Amino acid sequence: MIEIRLERPLYGGYCLGRHQGKAVMVPYAIPGETVAASITEDRKDFCFASITAIMEADPRRSRPDCPHFTRCGGCSYLHVPYEEELEFKKTILEDSLARIAGFSRGDVPKISVIQGDRHGYRSHATIKVRGGLPGFYRKGSNDFVQVGEGGCLLLAEPLNQWMRNNVSIPGDCRIALDASSNVISSFHADAIVVDNAGGLEYARGISSFFQANRLLRNRMLETVIQYAGLGGNGTFLDIGCGVGFFSLALAGYAVSGTGIDISGENIRWARHNAALNGIENVMFMAMPSNRIHPVRQRADVVVADPPRAGLDKKTRKTILALGSPVLVYVSCNPATFSRDARDIVNGGYALEQLTMIDMFPGTHHIELISRFSRGQVSPSA
Numbered sequence: 001m002i003e004i005r006l007e008r009p010l011y012g013g014y015c016l017g018r019h020q021g022k023a024v025m026v027p028y029a030i031p032g033e034t035v036a037a038s039i040t041e042d043r044k045d046f047c048f049a050s051i052t053a054i055m056e057a058d059p060r061r062s063r064p065d066c067p068h069f070t071r072c073g074g075c076s077y078l079h080v081p082y083e084e085e086l087e088f089k090k091t092i093l094e095d096s097l098a099r100i101a102g103f104s105r106g107d108v109p110k111i112s113v114i115q116g117d118r119h120g121y122r123s124h125a126t127i128k129v130r131g132g133l134p135g136f137y138r139k140g141s142n143d144f145v146q147v148g149e150g151g152c153l154l155l156a157e158p159l160n161q162w163m164r165n166n167v168s169i170p171g172d173c174r175i176a177l178d179a180s181s182n183v184i185s186s187f188h189a190d191a192i193v194v195d196n197a198g199g200l201e202y203a204r205g206i207s208s209f210f211q212a213n214r215l216l217r218n219r220m221l222e223t224v225i226q227y228a229g230l231g232g233n234g235t236f237l238d239i240g241c242g243v244g245f246f247s248l249a250l251a252g253y254a255v256s257g258t259g260i261d262i263s264g265e266n267i268r269w270a271r272h273n274a275a276l277n278g279i280e281n282v283m284f285m286a287m288p289s290n291r292i293h294p295v296r297q298r299a300d301v302v303v304a305d306p307p308r309a310g311l312d313k314k315t316r317k318t319i320l321a322l323g324s325p326v327l328v329y330v331s332c333n334p335a336t337f338s339r340d341a342r343d344i345v346n347g348g349y350a351l352e353q354l355t356m357i358d359m360f361p362g363t364h365h366i367e368l369i370s371r372f373s374r375g376q377v378s379p380s381a
Contacts, residue, residue, distance in 0.1 A: 013076025310336025
């Protein structure tokens with residue numbers, strides 16, 4: 001057992017403390033608190049610990065709305081008001097940009113924040129099932145935590161109702177809420193979900209990636225469109241286009257565009273969605289991002305939305321070789337974003353605008369939308 005004082009928030013839902021000079025990462029804590037903690041994992045340069053008692057509680061600490069908080073692995077910040085959660089996430093982002101990218105305060109524009117409702121925002125989820133009952137895994141383990149009658153606070157209510165109504169679920173599954181408020185499950189023979197955002201329809205297989213926050217999708221599209229600044233002219237290249245989420249929205253502001261994705265299944269849906277919406281000025285190709293040819297794929301604006309690992313080194317070099325006037329980078333990991341941003345800025349771009357859009361309230365996830373440019377004037381807000 002150790003006693004430590006917490007210093008600052010860290011990515012992953014942790015707070016940093018120190019014991020005998022060694023960094024200790026503690027979940028469900030608040031900077032400024034003093035806690036008694038038990039070491040759960042000891043590594044050479046740092047360790048993880050869990051709270052056993054709070055010696056000095058921060059006045060911001062509040063009662064979590066969910067009875068499963070700290071047991072279920074989904075949420076990290078329900079022990080503080082939502083405004084504090086947003087401040088923690090913003091601090092983590094600023095720290096990553098300074099520590100990993102090496103940016104000074106003058107290198108980073110003022111960070112805008114877009115937020116929505118803290119509860120009921122998720123339109124789809126993966127459900128674990130034991131004995132016919134739905135639940136989720138405990139954080140960092142395969143231990144099962146039953147959802148219970150109250151459901152999950154993050155899910156849209158029809159998804160919770162589906163779990164209540166299905167008293168004996170055959171096994172692990174995906175469930176999703178479509179644009180008509182129907183609940184689709186992966187048990188359906190034809191598990192196709194049709195959603196809408198920005199006045200467009202998007203069809204996909206239930207396992208295909210799609211933005212889970214049904215309440216902020218429009219704001220996300222609006223921000224990417226604004227940052228792209230196409231204004232009805234120019235061309236774009238959408239790297240990691242998925243089922244066409246950004247590509248189809250940008251098509252209405254461009255002469256033409258190209259979307260690429262490593263998944264052939266995503267590309268088939270992207271082409272389907274282009275036809276579904278009568279969009280003819282975007283083409284889609286299945287290919288890895290590091291195979292982009294910087295001469296054949298010229299574009300006025302590059303949009304990149306990579307997975308959590310960020311852009312690989314070759315793709316970063318390819319983006320610099322493309323030399324597009326504008327890069328709009330959507331990221332779900334401040335650490336890999338900061339690493340990539342350092343290379344992008346060293347390659348001749350300036351980080352002009354940065355928005356933190358909280359697509360996953362309650363959780364440790366941090367989503368960003370950024371605009372880099374080469375000697376361009378940023379679009380008006």
